[in-house]
Amino acid sequence: MKKILIVGLGLIGGSLAMALRGFEDFEVVGAVRSQATYDKAEAMDAADRLTFDPAGELPGADVVVLCQDPAGIIAFLEEHRDRFKPGCLVWDVCGVKTAVMEAAKCLPAGVDFIGCHPMAGKEMSGIANAEGTLFRNTHFIVTPGPNATSGHLDLLRRMADWCKFGDVIVTTPARHDEMIAYTSQLMHVIALSVCDNDELFACQGFEGGSFRDCTRVAALDPAMWVQLFSLNAPALTQVVRTLEGRMRQYRQAMEAGDKEALRDMLARASDRKKRINLERARGDDVRPSF
């Protein structure tokens, strides 16, 4: 029997362990740090086997999935780079890819690191919120290094299929980071900025679906998101600056009472949204799982 070692059983690692159970002829081993996570993972039957010793499992692991926070992944690669099994596949789940791919250069030749980003999540972290169905119909983004083997890419696709991801998107780390700054990190900056308003606690009774939807992701883990924002600061600051500019244009049109300019802006942006909805509907049946 072959072995998948999942390092870190938080929301994503725990969900992956559950989703990957039963995949081909692999045993799924989950490595945890705390007794509380161990107990919860055991109660949830999250993996075939649990361990406190990822280093001890590495030499026998055919696939290693790094599910810590970004700093944890980078530190793990550096600390254990000589313990990985030759020929193994290592992948991670981190929301930034350039920094992680850079850190993975420390691995010896023959250890194939492929950056991954499952575009799934919840605003609540920890294994208690993990679900084996978390990845259904979400995107699985893959950023292979120049030496990634086609055998490993194929193995990764089979794992993605088993976890019921909606599709697999292969791209470069730089393009991933640029896109994710816009589609994900910016949404978190917006949600945080909206919640950092003096009226937040007064507004109860006046909020509708749009407010709940927009602010949902503000309930994030600050320690992890400081890392994600900081590791992608050049791309993220650029999209924040662009959004500030757009919002200023809306404000200025309203301040000037220029209804014609405002109508043009609303027509243009709402039309873009309607068109992309149509493209999505035509393109595939990927639906949000959360």
Next chain:
Amino acid sequence: MKKILIVGLGLIGGSLAMALRGFEDFEVVGAVRSQATYDKAEAMDAADRLTFDPAGELPGADVVVLCQDPAGIIAFLEEHRDRFKPGCLVWDVCGVKTAVMEAAKCLPAGVDFIGCHPMAGKEMSGIANAEGTLFRNTHFIVTPGPNATSGHLDLLRRMADWCKFGDVIVTTPARHDEMIAYTSQLMHVIALSVCDNDELFACQGFEGGSFRDCTRVAALDPAMWVQLFSLNAPALTQVVRTLEGRMRQYRQAMEAGDKEALRDMLARASDRKKRINLERARGDDVRPSF
């Protein structure tokens, strides 16, 4: 039998007609303008009776609900002010209240206008998207004028109960408009601004739940939202300006590489979001219906 006249069977008017059917001893009459809406409303069995002639129904209507766009409501009040039945209750569903309450001052004494805002909606307009269950567990905001009778307020509460609104919030038009600028209109400015980015069509495959949730409401009706934004420009421009400032602070902390400042900002805002989630969980069981 008494009569509720609903003027305008779009998403909200059509949903209200369906939700109000069977309420006490009222006949629900829906007034439409186009044959297409008439046919659709008839096929959906949206009202007890349909008409193209709201003016002809006014003298016999005990309750009139104005469900047009803001300009349509204001024009209707002015055009038909002398046709309302003495002692009747008139309410509207418009997303801004000061301007509508101001327009309603043209009504004769004895016609009781109470501003209302059902905090429910969808990004798709029109009767085809109407549902009798649209209002379940949403907020019903009420801004009575100084002469509103307690009998009419009580009638309004019974209608809200019948439609299964989660609660009834009574406030002033000015406070409503200030709060709605923050909780609703700002969310629409954000969604539009995010969609007005050159990368929108390139980002497919990289979007997760946060992007879908934040941009959902951008697929709006430009003609109506130009009115809503313009009629509430003083409050809305203020909250847009505040949000621009917050986003600039995040950007500047990232540009400066000031992780400590960034961590403080993230901790503060995420903590506020988590606390308000807790307050909501304690406060009541209002849940979004969309």
